[in-house]
Amino acid sequence: MEKLLKRVAEKVDQAEVYHVRKQSSPVNFYNWRQADVLHRNHDEVSLRVIKNGRIGVVKGSASDDLDWFVSSALRAAEVGPEVSFRFPSESSAGCGGRICDPELIDMKPEQMVKDAVAIYDSIRPQAPALLLNLYLDNERTDVTILNTSGKNESYTKTQYTVSLLSMYENSKEGINKEITSCRYFRFPDDVIEELIAENALSARHIRVPTRKMPVLFRSSSTWSLLYRILEGANGANKVRSVTPLKDKIDTPIFGDQITLLDDPTMDWAPGSTPFDDEGVPTRTKVIVDKGVFRNFIYDLNFGSKSGTGSTGNGIKRSMWTRGIEVNPNPRFNNLVMQPGELTVSEMIGMMDEGIIVNDVIGFHSGNILQGQYSMNVGIGFYVKNGVIAGRAVDTMIAGNIYEDFHRITGLGKTLAVNPIAYSPDILIDGVSVSGTGEL
Amino acid sequence: MEQFLKKAIEGSATDYADAMFEDTRMMTISFNKKEIQNVSTTILGGGRITAIAGGGYAGASFTRPESIAKAVKDAAVSARALAAFDSTNTLSPAPVIRDRVVPVMKIDPATVDFEEKVALALEYLDLVLKTPRIFTAQGSYTETFTRKTYVNSEGSEISQNITLCYFSCRMMAQDGDQTESLGFTIGFDADFSKLRNRHREVEEHAKLTVDLLTAAPVTPGVHTIVADQDLSGVFIHEAFGHLSESDDTINNPSLRKLLVLGRRLGSDELNIVDQGDFPGASGTYVYDDEGVRTRKTYLVKNGRLHDRLYSRLSAAQLNGQPTGNYRATDYRFMPLVRMSNIFIEAQSHSFDALCNAVGDGYYLCGGKGGQTMGDLFTFGAQHGFEIRKGKLGRMVKDINISGNVFETLGNISMIGNDFKMNEGGGCGKTRAGLYDMQMLDKSGTGGPSIVIRDVVIGG
Numbered sequence: 001m002e003k004l005l006k007r008v009a010e011k012v013d014q015a016e017v018y019h020v021r022k023q024s025s026p027v028n029f030y031n032w033r034q035a036d037v038l039h040r041n042h043d044e045v046s047l048r049v050i051k052n053g054r055i056g057v058v059k060g061s062a063s064d065d066l067d068w069f070v071s072s073a074l075r076a077a078e079v080g081p082e083v084s085f086r087f088p089s090e091s092s093a094g095c096g097g098r099i100c101d102p103e104l105i106d107m108k109p110e111q112m113v114k115d116a117v118a119i120y121d122s123i124r125p126q127a128p129a130l131l132l133n134l135y136l137d138n139e140r141t142d143v144t145i146l147n148t149s150g151k152n153e154s155y156t157k158t159q160y161t162v163s164l165l166s167m168y169e170n171s172k173e174g175i176n177k178e179i180t181s182c183r184y185f186r187f188p189d190d191v192i193e194e195l196i197a198e199n200a201l202s203a204r205h206i207r208v209p210t211r212k213m214p215v216l217f218r219s220s221s222t223w224s225l226l227y228r229i230l231e232g233a234n235g236a237n238k239v240r241s242v243t244p245l246k247d248k249i250d251t252p253i254f255g256d257q258i259t260l261l262d263d264p265t266m267d268w269a270p271g272s273t274p275f276d277d278e279g280v281p282t283r284t285k286v287i288v289d290k291g292v293f294r295n296f297i298y299d300l301n302f303g304s305k306s307g308t309g310s311t312g313n314g315i316k317r318s319m320w321t322r323g324i325e326v327n328p329n330p331r332f333n334n335l336v337m338q339p340g341e342l343t344v345s346e347m348i349g350m351m352d353e354g355i356i357v358n359d360v361i362g363f364h365s366g367n368i369l370q371g372q373y374s375m376n377v378g379i380g381f382y383v384k385n386g387v388i389a390g391r392a393v394d395t396m397i398a399g400n401i402y403e404d405f406h407r408i409t410g411l412g413k414t415l416a417v418n419p420i421a422y423s424p425d426i427l428i429d430g431v432s433v434s435g436t437g438e439l
Numbered sequence: 440m441e442q443f444l445k446k447a448i449e450g451s452a453t454d455y456a457d458a459m460f461e462d463t464r465m466m467t468i469s470f471n472k473k474e475i476q477n478v479s480t481t482i483l484g485g486g487r488i489t490a491i492a493g494g495g496y497a498g499a500s501f502t503r504p505e506s507i508a509k510a511v512k513d514a515a516v517s518a519r520a521l522a523a524f525d526s527t528n529t530l531s532p533a534p535v536i537r538d539r540v541v542p543v544m545k546i547d548p549a550t551v552d553f554e555e556k557v558a559l560a561l562e563y564l565d566l567v568l569k570t571p572r573i574f575t576a577q578g579s580y581t582e583t584f585t586r587k588t589y590v591n592s593e594g595s596e597i598s599q600n601i602t603l604c605y606f607s608c609r610m611m612a613q614d615g616d617q618t619e620s621l622g623f624t625i626g627f628d629a630d631f632s633k634l635r636n637r638h639r640e641v642e643e644h645a646k647l648t649v650d651l652l653t654a655a656p657v658t659p660g661v662h663t664i665v666a667d668q669d670l671s672g673v674f675i676h677e678a679f680g681h682l683s684e685s686d687d688t689i690n691n692p693s694l695r696k697l698l699v700l701g702r703r704l705g706s707d708e709l710n711i712v713d714q715g716d717f718p719g720a721s722g723t724y725v726y727d728d729e730g731v732r733t734r735k736t737y738l739v740k741n742g743r744l745h746d747r748l749y750s751r752l753s754a755a756q757l758n759g760q761p762t763g764n765y766r767a768t769d770y771r772f773m774p775l776v777r778m779s780n781i782f783i784e785a786q787s788h789s790f791d792a793l794c795n796a797v798g799d800g801y802y803l804c805g806g807k808g809g810q811t812m813g814d815l816f817t818f819g820a821q822h823g824f825e826i827r828k829g830k831l832g833r834m835v836k837d838i839n840i841s842g843n844v845f846e847t848l849g850n851i852s853m854i855g856n857d858f859k860m861n862e863g864g865g866c867g868k869t870r871a872g873l874y875d876m877q878m879l880d881k882s883g884t885g886g887p888s889i890v891i892r893d894v895v896i897g898g
Contacts, residue, residue: 025517028773028871031690035525038773039499039513041506042485060482061502068482076478079468079553109517113524131691135871163872169693171814172681178872210659240471240575242611242618327477365807365819365839370618374897376817376841393815396659396841396897419873434659434897 004047005146008070012077014050016087016147018277018316019043019062020324024139025109029116031131031167037109040139046316046324048087049073054080055301059316059324085304089149092281096155096274097267099182104138104158107184112136119164119187127196131167131174136160145279153279159270162187166199175199175379176220176359180417183268198358198381204390206382208435214354215397215431216347216383219412223420224363226335228371228401229260230420233287235298235313235330239305242369244402245293253293254405257340260288260421262297262313264333269422271334278314278328285311287335291405299328319419335421340411347410347427349386355395355433356381356388366398374398395435404428440588441596444486447507448592453490453515455530457591459728460486460504461770465583468557472576473564475557485770490514494529495522496752500770531754533731533761540599540725542629543718548582548604551631556580559634560606563641567610570645572652578608595730602629603881605863608641612648619651619836621821624863627721651822654834663800663892664840665793668859670820672884673806674891675711676781676866678816678844679704683713683738684764685747686776687870689756697845702744705848708786711739713748715763715779721864722781722883726763728774733763738781748776768879775868780883783851785858793890795829796853801896802826803838806861806884817841839897846893853890860885 005017022044027037046059047069056077058069116134123130137160144154163178164187175198177191217225237243245253264272264282275281278300286294298306299314314328348356358379366372377395381388405428412425444458463483469476488510489498497517499510548556560580567576585601605626612619623644626634666674681687688694715733717723726732729751737745749757750765753776767774794802805821819839825832866882869875 026875028875029524030870033525033690034496034527035521036496036498036773037517037521038487038497039510039517040771041499041501041510042771043502055477057477058480058482061484063482063484072480076480079475079478079557081474081476110520113521117524131693133871135875137874161874163874165871167691168814170697172687172691172694176872178874180874242575325481327479361815362817362819362839365817366837367618367620369620372837374819374837374839376815376839376897378815378817394841394843394895396817396839396895398659398837398839398897434895436661436895 001045001144001146004066004069007066008047008049008073009148011074012049012051014087014148016048016145016279018046018324019144021142022139024137026135026137027109027112027116029134031133032120044324047073049077050083051077053082054078055083056080057327083301083304085300087147087149087151088278088280089151090281092153092275095264095281095283097265097269097272099157099268099272101158101183103184104160105140107138112138115162115186119192122189122192123196127199130196130199133165135163145275147279151279153275155274158182160184164195166195168202174202180270181268182270201381201388202391205393206390207437208355208382208392208395208433209437210434212430213433214351214409214427214429215433216351216354216356217426217428218356218358219416219423219425220418221357221360222423222426223418224360224373224375225401226420226423227363228368228373230332231368232371233296235296235302235306237369238296239302244370248293251293252291253402254288254291255408256291257408257411258288258291258405259338261286261336262332262334263336266334266336269334270417271332273333276312276314276333277316278310280310280312280314282312282333297330297332299330301328302330336415337421337423339413339415339424341413342410343413344425347412347425348383348388350410350427351383351386354383355392355397356383357397371400371402373401395433398432404431441590441598444588444590447511448488448590451490451511451515453492453518455491455592456488456511457589458486458488459587459589459770461585461587463583463585463769465581467579467581468560469579470560470564470577472568473561483769486510487770488514490518491528491530492518493522494526495519496528497521498773527756528752529755530751531761533729533751535594536726536730536732537596542600542602544602544630546631548602548631549584563606563608566638566641567608567645570649572612572614572649573610573645574613576608576610578606580606589726589730591730597726597730599726601724603627604631604634606634610645610648612652614652617652619648621648621651627862627864628719647822650834651836654822654836656837657801657823657835657896659897661893662896663797663890664894665797665802665826665888665890667802667804667888668857668886669805669861670803671886671889672782672861673818675783675886676778676884677818678847679711680778680781682844683747684776685749685753685757685759688747689753698744700744700746703742704739704744704845705742705851707742708854709739709742709851710737710784711781712737712784713764713778713781717780717860717883720780720860720883720885721862722779722881724779724881727765728767729761729765731761731763731765733779736762748778750774750776766879768877772877775877777866777868777879778882780860780885782860782884782886783854783889785856785887786854788853788855790855790857790888793853793855793888794826794831796890797826798829800826801835802831814844815841816844841895841897847891850892851889852892855888858885858887
C-alpha cells in the first residue's frame, strides 16, 4: 500500500490509501440436516486523491494493477467535486475500545461447527420438531490507512456472529435471534429458551384490531426506528438542509428518558474503532441527552462544509455492504441508547392491550427523514391483560419517532446489539396499529 | 482465464468442483442537483470455488488470483469435513456448456463519451429541478462492465461479458414543512440508447413527486384494489416468488407439503412466470453460477402450482430440473436460488374494466420495495388514487400493503392486458437473519395491472 501512495503522491496535492483485509468463514446450517461454508479471503482498497481542490475516488478489490488505480483516480479528480478538507494527521492513540479477541484470531472453523451442533443439541430435547437454520461467522478485519498528511495507522478487529432462525410451519421464516460481538461467546441458553417459547406462542394466530395501543419494540427491532435518527442527525442532511433537526441543536426532540451516545470506546462492540474510515480519531459524542438534541455527526467532507469539522464518523460502507463500496458518509460508529430499569415481562405486564414487535418488515417505508415509519410486524405478538395471547398476524404499525419518542412508558434494563445500535427494549404508548381483527 | 481456472481445480481431490473469476469495473457519476458530486470508480475482481466432496458442500472466495490454490484447498477440505454433518449434496445432471456470451445492444456505453453521459444526466436533472416545488434532486449515472469466466470439473467453460447502464434519480418536493420524496430508474440494460429520449417520463416522475404534497393519506383498512404493473410485479416477487425458490424448501417439511405441485393457488387466469431470457428486462442474463442456461419457467399455470426455481443442487434433492436460477451477488457470496424476471402473464381485461370491477376501492401504483416473512408480505406503494364507482378520484399517499401470500393470490380476481416490465429492481435474500443478507441488483419484475380483493392497507 505504501507503493500505491508513493506512486500517486507526486502527481496530486493530497492522497489517501485505505486498505481492508477480511478473512472469514461463514457457516450455514439448514434445519438440522444441511450445511455449507464459504471461506472468504478478501483484500480491498480505496484510493482518494485531491488535485486542484477536486477529489477523485477509486475503490474495490486490491489489484496489482497500480497504474489503473492511479489513472482512474486522477481522471475522477479532474471532474470530481470541490472539497476543502485536509486528510488528517492526528494520532488515534488511546481512542477506541477493545475490539480484537486473541481467542477468535486462533479459532479454527471446526469450532463453529461444534458450536452449531451444541446449539442443535441443546434444542433437540426441548423442541425436536423446530425448524431451525443457523449462521455462524468468525471474521477478522485488518485495516490500514495511509495518507499524505503522514498518517499510517492500523487496527485489527475480530467479530463473532451467531444467528438462529427458526421457521414457522408453512413458512421460510420465523423467530430470529442473533448476537454479534468482537469477543468470542457461547450462544446464551436464555436466548435459546426465549426462541423456543416464542415459537410455541406463535402457534395461535391473532387478528389484531385497528386502534392506538402500546407497542413494545424488542431491541431486535428498534433499529428500524433508530435508523430515522441516523438520517436526522446525519451531517450530510444538515448541510443539504433536509433534516427536520437542522435548527434543533440544544432543543428537546424526544421525551427525557432518551439518551443516545455514539460511543466508539465500548469494549467488544462491533462499531467501536480507534479511527474512522478516513483516519479521523473517534471520540464519544452525545447525540441526544435526556431528550435534548446535542450533535450532528460529520465526515471530513460535510464537516468542512458545515464548518464544524469531522466528528470521526466518516464511514465507507452502508447498512448492506460488506466491503468498501460507498464513498464516505456520516454514520454512527457505535450508537448506544441508555437502558432503563424494566424487564421484558414487567413491560408486558404493563400492557392491557398491545403489540410486541420482534422484527419488522418494510423499515424503509414512510418518509424516513421526517421520522415517519409504516411497517409490517414481521414477527410480533398480541398482548391482552398483560399476557401474550398469540402471534399478531397481518399487523401494521405506523407513526413518527419525533412524536412517539415523547410517549415512552418503559425502557428495558439490558442492551442488545442490532444493525444500528445497542438498544434496550422500548415500550411506546399510543402507537397506531392496524390489523384485520374486530374494530 | 479458462485455462487458469481449469488448472486450479484439476486434481482438487473433490467429486465436483467449479471455479469462477469475475472482473467488474463500475463507474458512477453522482450529481447533487446539477453539480457533479462524485465520480466514483469501483473495481471488483475476485473468484469463487465451490466443491462437493463425499456429499459435503463448501466454497471459498478470494480477490487475488494467486490465492486460488489455497481457495481450492480450503473448499475441498471443508466440503469433506462438513460431509460428517451433511453428506446429501449431489448435482442434478446438466449439459456441458462451452460458450462465450456478449451483450446485445444498439449502443455500447463504453463507446459513449463521458461528457455525453454527464450532459444527458444534466438534461434530466434540469427537467426535474425546474418543476415548481421540487427543491432538490440527487441523480446518478452508473455503468458496469463485467467479464466473468466459469469452468467446472465436468468440462463446462463459459465466458460472459455483462454490461449494464442506468440513470437513477431521487427528488424531493417541499411545501412549508411538508416534504415528499420519490425516486426512479431508467435503463438498467446493456444498451445505452435506452437512456436517451426519456424526457417525458422524467417530467412525469417529477410532477408526481409534487402532486404527492397535496395527496391525502390513504384510509387504513381492508380494500379492493387495482395494482398497477409496477406494484403487481413487486407483489408477485415478494408474495409468491420467494416461496418458489426451492433451496429454502428442501429442508422444510411443512413448506414442501404446502407447495405441492398441482395445488390450486388462484383462478384459472393466473399464470406466474420466471423468465431469465426475457429480452431487455432488468433481471435478464444467460448463464447462472452453476453454468446452467436460464429459461422460461411457469411457476403457476392456470392457477395451479406448476414448477419451482432450482439450482442443480436443489433439483437433485427435489427431483426437479435445474432452471438456471442459482446466482450470487458477486464472488464474495455463495450462490442462492434467486428469481430472474418474474411476472404474471397478461390476460384480456382493459384497465377500465378492472376499475369497474373494483367499484369503490383504490388504484395503487409503484412498488416501493418490500419484504416477505414466509407467508406474510409487506410492501409500500408510491402513490394511488381512490376509485369511486369505477372512476379514478383523488390522489392518496403513505400506502403500505400487507397480507398472507396464499389468501392474497386467491384474491386476485382479474388480470389486465396492459403488460409492462419495470426498469430497475433488486432483491435481498437471507437464509439466517440480517448478517446473512445478500442484495442482488439484477432482478426484474413486471406484469399487467391486476385486481386484488380484501387487501390490508396500512397508513
